Amino acid sequence: MHTPELISPRSPRVVAARRLARRNFRSKDRRFIAEGPQAVREAVAHRGGDGQATLTELFTTVEAAERYAEIVDAARATGARVHYAADTVLAEVSQTVTPQGLVGVCRFLDSPFEEILAAGPRLVAVLAHVRDPGNAGTVLRCADAAGADAVVLTDASVDLYNPKSVRASVGSLFHLPVAVGVPVEQAVGGLKAAGVRILAADGAGDDDLDDELDAGTMSGSTAWIFGNEAWGLPEETRALADAVVRVPIHGKAESLNLATAAAVCLYASARAQRRPGGCRAR
Numbered sequence: 001m002h003t004p005e006l007i008s009p010r011s012p013r014v015v016a017a018r019r020l021a022r023r024n025f026r027s028k029d030r031r032f033i034a035e036g037p038q039a040v041r042e043a044v045a046h047r048g049g050d051g052q053a054t055l056t057e058l059f060t061t062v063e064a065a066e067r068y069a070e071i072v073d074a075a076r077a078t079g080a081r082v083h084y085a086a087d088t089v090l091a092e093v094s095q096t097v098t099p100q101g102l103v104g105v106c107r108f109l110d111s112p113f114e115e116i117l118a119a120g121p122r123l124v125a126v127l128a129h130v131r132d133p134g135n136a137g138t139v140l141r142c143a144d145a146a147g148a149d150a151v152v153l154t155d156a157s158v159d160l161y162n163p164k165s166v167r168a169s170v171g172s173l174f175h176l177p178v179a180v181g182v183p184v185e186q187a188v189g190g191l192k193a194a195g196v197r198i199l200a201a202d203g204a205g206d207d208d209l210d211d212e213l214d215a216g217t218m219s220g221s222t223a224w225i226f227g228n229e230a231w232g233l234p235e236e237t238r239a240l241a242d243a244v245v246r247v248p249i250h251g252k253a254e255s256l257n258l259a260t261a262a263a264v265c266l267y268a269s270a271r272a273q274r275r276p277g278g279c280r281a282r
Helices: 012-021 023-029 036-045 062-067 069-077 087-093 113-118 133-145 163-169 184-193 209-215 258-274
Strands: 031-035 055-060 081-084 102-107 123-127 150-154 178-182 197-201 222-226 243-246
Touching: 012 023, 012 031, 012 055, 012 087, 012 102, 023 031, 031 036, 031 163, 036 055, 036 069, 036 102, 036 163, 055 062, 055 069, 055 087, 062 069, 062 081, 069 081, 069 102, 113 150, 113 178, 113 184, 123 133, 123 184, 123 258, 133 150, 133 163, 133 258, 150 184, 178 184, 184 197, 184 222, 197 258, 209 243, 209 258, 222 258
Parallel strands: 055 081, 123 150, 123 222, 150 178, 197 222, 197 243
Antiparallel strands: 031 102, 055 102
């Protein structure tokens, strides 16, 4: 039976982890927080392009260490430092109202945009002007579920490592390459040069998603641009796309929220690409 070694919220290790709630410290340390058993489990399994373990430290309560012993043991096996903390101390490190007892400190894991292009992506989600961290994390999760090859966050979008973004991704952050801070013109130009068709998702788009599917135009490599939920995509961003596509509203709903629209668009592409003749057809 372990006893907590960290019992003071003023411990240097606790202070160092707690400050990662702020973007400037995350950027300086190139570290971020992942909370809960699902996120920590995925962090333990992830390694960066240099082969180093992504998880560097794990804070756990005694109770959580017993409940999730396999995660704690796996974290220790990767070389991560495991700290047993009092409940009150872990609450200081946690960014949630009801901590689940596991808080991991992770190295940044974003990929260079050039590497994403070199891999020949067939389905990409580009988040342009997305400011809400929960939306960003949820779209990343949708992209992962739809089998996308990468996600790109432009320089006008929210911080990938915001605790709310990390939580909303529910571990998907660790599953697929993500590039950050890419100017939208550079993102679109690079993807077009790689043979990827650019579709901008917009409720006021000229083209209908159902019509695109019926016409068979979505079976090739595709990147979807998703914008700010409140005001959509700026005209200059829409102009960069090969087509501006709306999700049809068949009922009386005024619109779809960003994450729902992204899920519909990404799954439409995924299905088209897996049909006979599609770029993923087997």
